[in-house]
Amino acid sequence: MATQPVAAGRPATIHDIAALCGVAASTVSRALANPDRVNIRTRERIQAAAVELNYTPNSQAKALSSGRTGAVGVLVPDITNPFYFDLIRGTQLQLKAAGYTQLLVDTEESDEVEASTLEQLRKSADGVIVAASRLNDEALAAAAASMPMVTVNRDVDGVPAVIIDTPSAMPQALDHLISLGHTSVAYVSGPAVSQSSARRWAALSAAAESRGVDVRIIGPFAPKTQSGAAAADAAVHSGVTACIVFNDLIAIGMLQRLRERGLRVPEDMSIVGCDDIFGADFCNPPLTTMSSPIEQAGRVAVSMLLAQLNPLAGGGNRNRSVMPTHLTVRGSTGPASPN
Amino acid sequence: MATQPVAAGRPATIHDIAALCGVAASTVSRALANPDRVNIRTRERIQAAAVELNYTPNSQAKALSSGRTGAVGVLVPDITNPFYFDLIRGTQLQLKAAGYTQLLVDTEESDEVEASTLEQLRKSADGVIVAASRLNDEALAAAAASMPMVTVNRDVDGVPAVIIDTPSAMPQALDHLISLGHTSVAYVSGPAVSQSSARRWAALSAAAESRGVDVRIIGPFAPKTQSGAAAADAAVHSGVTACIVFNDLIAIGMLQRLRERGLRVPEDMSIVGCDDIFGADFCNPPLTTMSSPIEQAGRVAVSMLLAQLNPLAGGGNRNRSVMPTHLTVRGSTGPASPN
DNA sequence: ACCAGCCTGACAACCGATTGCCAAAATCTG
DNA sequence: CAGATTTTGGCAATCGGTTGTCAGGCTGGT
Missing domain, CATH: 3.40.50.2300 (Response regulator)
Known part of the structure; x- marks a missing residue:
């Protein structure tokens, strides 16, 4: 099929179309942009030519002149x-x-x-x-x-x-832990500059207060699995029986570290993650976490x-x-x- | 600090610099692009002005005129x-x-x-x-x-x-399985249009032939964990004791499915993945796989x-x-x- | 048939650079 | 110090469109 224009390698421009149709370049521009500014017959000729020449507007040029x-x-x-x-x-x-x-x-x-x-x-x-x-x-x-x-x-x-709105799930998570008998919980915090981490902690500590359980904060930790080791050690050292963790990355790292140290999850330590990322469902054990769309x-x-x-x-x-x-x-x- | 130019909201252009320095726009362009085409004194004046006006070149314009x-x-x-x-x-x-x-x-x-x-x-x-x-x-x-x-x-x-070069690791993987006593292995293939999958299979079947073990191919499967269920069932049905899988995504899916079906990995079925993706080290059990930089x-x-x-x-x-x-x-x- | 008014499409300026070409200026040479 | 050579920097075209302005053609009303 010879749909390709016989033309040279250079892609077609608005001027090529104009020449082919015997109109001005500006008319071509208008025909393509706001069609009712141009006579329907001319417009159709132009559109046909555009198709034939396999025209695609140059985005840089468009950006330059239009500002968008x-x-x-x-x-x-x-x-x-x-x-x-x-x-x-x-x-x-x-x-x-x-x-x-x-x-x-x-x-x-x-x-x-x-x-x-x-x-x-x-x-x-x-x-x-x-x-x-x-x-x-x-x-x-x-x-x-x-x-x-x-x-x-x-x-x-x-x-x-x-x-x-992860904070809104914090009370849920806390209640879940409380119903399992936990009374001493740590929040494993994320980066200091992360507003998300701050909001989660605020929601959690508020919920803890109203329920009368002990919740402490540890961290901050970088949001990477590698941080999990330090986080796990800190959590163990703090003596809590459950952690709510800033995100699943850290939580998964903690899972690994706890296993290394011979501690069982959830028997020795319960972990709640956050975000339900890829991997949260197949890590070992699968991670209880907070999911959103x-x-x-x-x-x-x-x-x-x-x-x-x-x-x-x-x-x-x-x-x-x-x-x-x-x-x-x-x-x-x-x-x-x-x- | 009043480093910001008092200037209007419009970002500075090459012309603003030119005007400020009393030179032509083209000179400014040269001073910034190929500095030794311009007198060092002029250049420095221009560079200072550029800094002062907080000039950043407009990439669209640059692209349009230079072609890059x-x-x-x-x-x-x-x-x-x-x-x-x-x-x-x-x-x-x-x-x-x-x-x-x-x-x-x-x-x-x-x-x-x-x-x-x-x-x-x-x-x-x-x-x-x-x-x-x-x-x-x-x-x-x-x-x-x-x-x-x-x-x-x-x-x-x-x-x-x-x-x-995953294919080059295929013999390694196969030898690993052979040394564990496996004699009947399946290759769980990826997308039909994937050249990677074809190359891996070619390398594997060549290695198998030279070693006299039975390797069959099953699939194709889409490279997603969800495909793992079908892949696992097919593998079990084929009667092999080990699988080399197109990639870790499918392999992880298989791990999950096998567990659901009550089959133990690696006791009932060994699985080798490919790519060593995020998650391969913390899935359950951790995945034997092929790693590259x-x-x-x-x-x-x-x-x-x-x-x-x-x-x-x-x-x-x-x-x-x-x-x-x-x-x-x-x-x-x-x-x-x-x- | 005449004039107002709407359509249509051409012209040209413009977006912000780059770059070939050329002339003025500076430097070197003998 | 004149002539040759090299720097240096300006002019203007160009990239590929967009858009304001305007003239001519067509239509309609009376």
Whole structure:
């Protein structure tokens, strides 16, 4: 089939179409962009020519003249953290559906990388989705003021956010442990700059107070399985019989460490994770954890961002969306040892 | 601190600098791009002004006029497959170090999505890294001819490739099983269009032949944990005592299924995975698998691509790089049951 | 048939750089 | 000190579109 234009290697431009149809380039631009600004007959000729020449608009040129880039940045602190997989997939799907390109950046848990990335993206993206930002509130608010932004798991005044409501599952988790007979529980905290960790701890300690059980905090720990060893040792040393852990990565690392030390889970120590990441269901023992619709969170974040970009398109401009979370009980929690 | 230019919201352009320094825009461009084309004094004035105005070049404009976009596409079949995490991180780090932006795309295991993505990237990226392509050889070669490309785990004539040499570890794996007394082994194959799976099977069956053991192939199976159930059932039904599995995802799924069915690993069935992904070390039992330096593979792929983009920069233009693989023995393999 | 007013499409400026070409200036040479 | 050579920096075209402005053609009303 000779559908390919005989033309040279150079891809077709708007000018080629114009020449072929005997009209001006601007007319071609209009015919393709806002079709009713152009006579239907001309338009059809142009569209036919565009198809024949296998025309695809040059996105750089479009971006340069229109100011819109058709790209959205997605910033995550650590690409290799499974928690972000589903989030990324959610944003990717929704962005693609809307005709946007996703620029995925791993900010390496660093506020500086995050800040410089945002600065760069100001010019090269129409907006950004920032997951688990490591920036302080001022910096984040400033960045949000300079370009459309949606945060995930980070609540800053005036910045639209998708919040994965893990704190609300904290009482559930605590009650679960209490019902198993635990009275002394540790919260294994995440990075000091993580708002998520702070919120989880706040919710947990409030719940503990109202129930009259002893909950202490240990940490902070980096959100990696490797941190699990230190966390496990700290937990054992603190004498608690159960831990609620900032995230599954650390929790899984703790599982491994406890096993190494000859301690049994859940007989000697119950562990509750957070996020229900890939692996939480098949680690040993399977991890009791808090689950939420992460991929959906990604999709919602994109929708909220697009609503900012096209204010006209209506759709009640929510600026805060909360994703539900629930406790998923598996094998890593059990009755407190009679001790 | 008032480092910020008093200037309006609009970010500084090359013209602002030119005006401030009383030179032409082209001079500014040169001063910043190839500094020795311009008098050192002028250059310093310009650089100072650039700093003062907080100038950052507009990447679209740069791309439009220079033809180079400063972006590299990275295509993976499934973002949520942990195998690609380290690869992605490797490419990201190396690309960032070289001043490139990574455009990460999930092609959803679909050749069509892959093809259309490549088409789009032709205009908006300087090159692409294609991992585990689902395209046929002709389509891939054609795409490679139209833009700089490096493949990962895909060998096509004339296309530079990084090959993760899992096949070379197949004899190791087989010998490991033989030494444990297994004489009847199944290869659990991956997607029919996966060249990796084909190569692994070829290596395995060759090794089996030379050793006189019985190896059969079952599958194909999609590279997801969910496929593990069907794979496990098929393996059990085939009567083998050990499986070498296309990848860890399927292997982990099999572990779960076998447990559900009341079969013990490794007592009733030994399982060898492939890739040593996140989770392989903490699943139950920990998975014997084949490991390679995946992140390094990503970095090498980028280096090879950059070598294509800047041919001058020297650096022996290899067009094929093989990453070593070795067997990592964990708990999922054990002596064959006397049966 | 005449004039107002709407359609249509062309012209040209512009987005923010890069780059070939050329002239003025500075330096070197004899 | 004149002529040759090298620097240095400006002009203007170009990349591929978008968009404001405007003139001419067509329509309709009277």
